[in-house]
Amino acid sequence: MHPMPTVAEEPVMHIAIGLFVVLLMVLILPFRVKKVEENLEPFFLIMGILAVTISNLWSYRLVEEALVAPVSIGGLPIGIFQVVLIVGLIIHFFNRPIYSNLIKLQNKIGLSIFTFIIVLTFGLSSSILSVIVTAVLLAEIVAAIPIDRRKKVEMTVITCFAVGLGAALTPVGEPLSTIAVSKLSGEPYHADFMFLFHLLGIYIIPGVLLLAIYGAIRIGKGVEMKDVELPEYTESLRTVILRAIRVYLFVAALILLGGGFAPLVVWYFTKIPPEILYWVNMISAILDNATLTAAEIGPALTLKQIQGALMGLIISGGMLIPGNIPNIVSAGRLRITSKEWAREGVPLGLVLMGTYFVILYIL
Secondary structure, eight states, X not given: OOOOOOOOXXXXXXXXXXXXXXXXXXXXXXXXXXXXXXXXHHHHHHHHHHHHXXXXXXXXXXXXXXXXXXXXXXXXXXXXXXXHHHHHHHHHHHHXXXXXXXXXXHHHHOHHHHHHHHHHHHHHHXXXXXXXXXXXXXXXXXXXXXXXXXXXXXXXXXXXXXXXXXXXXXXXXXXXXXXXXXXXXXXXXXXXXXXXXXXXXXXXXXXXXXXXXXXXXXXXTTOOOSSOOOOOOOOOHHHHHHHHHHHHHHHHHHHHHHHHTHHHHHHTGGGSOHHHHHHHGGGGGTSOHHHHHHHHOOTTSOHHHHHHHHHHHHHHTTSSGGGOHHXXXXXXXXXXXXXHHXXXXXXXXXXXXXXXXXXXXXX
């Protein structure tokens, strides 16, 4: 990810007011207006364009990042768009043997153990496989599970929290961790590949394990998985291609939105005391948390401050659909609405935020 566009240090009131208005629209309209809820990608794209225009931060670099980031990772010709499309095509053409083997496994071990394995495995492996690959695989697995929609949503949200946590352990996992390591690579921390693992692993690994246990109890309760029939695959080729395009638009929109909100981050967020910033960072539920990381994390911070800021960003990213790549991919594949996600994600996120706050700042 490219650095944020340069912004003036002193706040300009009309820009701040305009950005706060955009922020309120992003927070409210997806839950109150049906048309917005059904068309999140174009809505966020419009909000991103509006935010950058209000901030007057249009630049070739920002536009290039918005266009290229969804199709390129670290300069390589592969990105979230291609992964979503390729996996979608594989499932489209080979869904019967894939779904059949998944159902056999579920019938053999039961839904509770199956859920535990999925949450734990995807949560811990996302730091190596990246959130993109794990998110696409997760969405297809949940789509194949023959359980009611409410439990599908619950399983998806719980697993996405675990994936978001686990991906922060290495620079490979997600942009947030890549930027954090880059910003701390010099004096005094000399951050390397394992820096975040050593810094956050003691908090993240138990968190992923607890989410796996919680998921197994919550999803498996009252469900029998004996001799379940193969679910019907109903997606057309056109739907598979359109979903990849919608994910591309969503990621591009979030990059513009994050770039447009850079002035608010610089003017206000970076001046907030760490204990309060931890809670303010819940804004990453709708903003690109990589942008917030780029603004907040630096070598001048203590390790305790870095831990708190990053944990706040990582946890809150699971609360709403725009908060993280796994949320976007899974919600798109499973047609989960903003209200459905928030109903499960916000309470779980608040519990996790409260728990980690006690651990980080009180204990």
